[in-house]
Amino acid sequence: MEAxxxxxVTLLKQALLHDPLVGAVCNPEEVWQMxxxxxxxxxxWLPQYGDQPAAAAKRLAEAEQKRHRVRLRETRGxxxxxxxxxxxxxxxSAESRAVAGASDKRKAAQPAAAAx
Numbered sequence: 001m002e003a004x005x006x007x008x009v010t011l012l013k014q015a016l017l018h019d020p021l022v023g024a025v026c027n028p029e030e031v032w033q034m035x036x037x038x039x040x041x042x043x044x045w046l047p048q049y050g051d052q053p054a055a056a057a058k059r060l061a062e063a064e065q066k067r068h069r070v071r072l073r074e075t076r077g078x079x080x081x082x083x084x085x086x087x088x089x090x091x092x093s094a095e096s097r098a099v100a101g102a103s104d105k106r107k108a109a110q111p112a113a114a115a116x
Contacts, residue, residue: 007048033070
C-alpha cells in the first residue's frame with residue numbers, strides 16, 4: 001500500500017518479494033523484472049509513479065537487447081484453464097453420479113440379500 005500511495009518502485013518490488021506466493025515460484029531477479037513489466041503494462045493507471053513506468057519499460061528493452069532478460073517459462077496457470085459451461089458441468093455431474101451408482105456396493109448387495 002505504501003508503494004502505491006507514494007509511487008515508490010523500490011517498495012513495490014520489495015512488497016512483491018515478500019509475497020509468499022510470488023516468493024514460492026520466483027527468484028529476486030524474476031521478481032524485479034515482473035515489477036518492471038507490471039509498471040510498464042499498467043502505466044496509464046499509475047500516475048503516482050510519474051516517469052517510473054517509462055524507466056521500467058526502458059530497463060526491459062535494454063535487458064532484452066543485451067539478452068539479460070530473465071527467461072520466461074510457459075505455464076498454464078488457473079486463469080488459462082478452460083471454464084466449463086453450465087451444460088458441461090451438468091453433464092460431468094450426471095456422469096459422476098452414474099459412475100458412483102455403478103460402483104455402489106450397497107446397491108450390488110441388495111438383490112443378493114433380497115433373494116434369501
